[in-house]
Amino acid sequence: MHTGIADRSGFDELITVFQKILGVSFVFIDEESKNKYAHDETENLHFLPDIVLKPRTAEEISAIMKICNERKIPVTPRGAGTGLSGGALPNRGGVLISFERMNSIIEIDERNLQVTTEPGVITEVLQNAVKEKGLFYPPDPSSKGSCFIGGNIAENSGGPKAVKYGVVKDYVLNLEVVLPNGDIIWTGANVLKNATGYNLTQLMVGSEGTLGLVTKIVLKLIPHPKHDLLMLVPFNDLEKAGAAVSAIFRAGFTPSALELVEIDALKIVSSFVDSTVVPVSDDMQAHLIIELDGNHLDTLMSEMEKIAEVLTEFDCGEVFFADDAQQKAELWKLRRRAAEAVKLAGYTIEEDTVVPRAELPKLIRGVKELGKEYDFKAVCYGHAGDGNLHIRIKKEGSIYSLNNQDVIPALRALFKLVKSLGGTISGEHGIGLIQKEYMDIAFDETGMALMRGIKKAFDPNHILNCGKIFDLK
């Protein structure tokens, strides 16, 4: 352990203390358990914890934190380990707290359209549970089938529906949080409007587990829309596809999803998932996937046609309407598995850039130019409707790691371009370990000092998930 435990006898005593709190079955120091929690979905990172704890309640976590705070033992909170920036990795060793046992949906409040849940519930499980009551929790990261809702809070996750429905932060009403010193607070109230003190709720959302451990979550729900329509539109020109995105909104339409997949990514993923249903045009530079949802099918069909009309001005090919549930599922599979497919094809470095949506063509063009300058290949796909473009990069002969000087100059140039377009370095993946190298591009030293000051107000002993987002100074 990096800090706090000077010798082996201190370590054994600590284990006994944790066993008293949790029971012997939920304290792990074996190599297999430690290895299991040493990585997430971020490429090539591996950090071993010294102890893995699996609490069931906020009170247990409070007791653990009191001890760790007193002894200055590093603590890393962890959801399902699906993160793409290393936020849940125990980079300083110490104690890892897994939320996997805190997996109950506490209450679906149909009168108030709210759900109260523990953090270890899988996002899709939560979505399905509320859908059975006719209710809708929209944020749906690609990992929705395996990620935890608590991790989504930590990273302020997005997903395809964000373009119409917003991201996680737009649904979080109130959080129960265990602070680094073990105190338990609620950050707000279970209300839709709140002008009562600083917005601690919104400060927690996206703070990547560095300010407190979220133990209960109150989310806003909305009525589930009754219908949706989906279409795939190929474009001869990547930049024109980007320009078409902006035109759709300008024409007064707000799709419930508006995704872009570049031809290179589409080819890779369509052979990967072996789709026969969806027509992929090899000679088209980009495809847009456009979904509309609502309660009136006639209205949706009329709007979809009007959108298709708008798109003809941008040199698009033949529009493919997904006719039934199977076609829709196939089309979404193509999009959702893009990251996995292109990663396997050697594009191991994923960036999560976001710009104002009309700047997408400039960003896409800039990526290609930077590729020539810095000798990398890049494929683009992502949530074009809200300007959130995932860029996957392959550089021959270079394996991705932190501090890889082969890629840092290229990524710095990319992020400076993003910043110059009014954007920033992460739209939905978070900073974690792998993007903090670039935080100086997003914030100057004054902004970083404010963040460090906030961190200090919450965690004066610097025990909770330190070294994520920024280094302490």
Add this chain to the structure above:
Amino acid sequence: MHTGIADRSGFDELITVFQKILGVSFVFIDEESKNKYAHDETENLHFLPDIVLKPRTAEEISAIMKICNERKIPVTPRGAGTGLSGGALPNRGGVLISFERMNSIIEIDERNLQVTTEPGVITEVLQNAVKEKGLFYPPDPSSKGSCFIGGNIAENSGGPKAVKYGVVKDYVLNLEVVLPNGDIIWTGANVLKNATGYNLTQLMVGSEGTLGLVTKIVLKLIPHPKHDLLMLVPFNDLEKAGAAVSAIFRAGFTPSALELVEIDALKIVSSFVDSTVVPVSDDMQAHLIIELDGNHLDTLMSEMEKIAEVLTEFDCGEVFFADDAQQKAELWKLRRRAAEAVKLAGYTIEEDTVVPRAELPKLIRGVKELGKEYDFKAVCYGHAGDGNLHIRIKKEGSIYSLNNQDVIPALRALFKLVKSLGGTISGEHGIGLIQKEYMDIAFDETGMALMRGIKKAFDPNHILNCGKIFDLK
């Protein structure tokens, strides 16, 4: 001046310094100017500043703040002075910074559906300017014709449209802020999704001018809906009206406004505005005002009929549909001028409670019971759709003031009721000076310590709008 200036010669020198920064025309120490900024729309509060400054740029404010920070001079930022919690009052004397000259809309970005504005623009002016381009900025506090957008940011304002479109925080993408030490930062980026560091933007929104001075604002816009429908529905029973509110959402509808006005308030305001167009039923306990908006008139009419069907289960009277623009305007006037009318009728204490919307009947019943117990009269109206109920209180023989022991026990009992229903003490007015007495009901000492820690990170010398939201300890 309360601090910083020991003697008259120091004061004169300070004036000279400010005159050099702003020009002599924008530094005021005459009694008339000081009195003009000594009050806002909060009842019975009066605090004189020592100096009134009217800067034009962030750089001028930065220069002012550097001097005030060095000399520990209290600074109070002020928008249009329409606040209802005393947030813009110079309670510690010192320097008052008025944003009235920073009143330009900098850019309406039609490609990205964003507007960049200075803080001194009147909210309705901003709304009308973007509407001319077919765009919509929904948050519309009752004071929209006179309040500044900067003040709306400070208080996280709401208004009737919040029920469908959210509050100010849901539209703020990025802020330029002058910190208490004079440093200028941007809090985020001009993007719809952001997972890059702590959410400084959301921390600023609703912080009531205690963390920094907002000098530029980037807001998200949406396409303006083409049509709206409005109806007035009387109910025999106040609690049933409250229950009907929840039922509308449960049936899958999201009105663009859903307002409740209690009979006592409606009688007062309808004689106040002398309305002949809108039928007010004297024997009905409450009225709901329900608005739907969207792009398809047929769909709206069908939905409005279905909502009216839902309401018949709650013992409602005859529904009045506002047929034309004039009827709509008259009906909205009844609602928007309710606060002014009941205030003139002696209901001088306005509370801004908010609860989960299905708890409204319990809150309304509780208010009436507390009135008997504590000997006050109360009228209720407000944004029922999002559970935000304004309660105006009249207590015979008692004039409202801070620390008025005649009303504090009654208000404490009211806020404890609100808290027990899952709600909190302010939905959209903020805490300012007048609600901080009750903050211990919303947050325990741990939560308050976090807020003080955040305040210290931003304002270590405690010069900016101190004594608002909480006292420093």
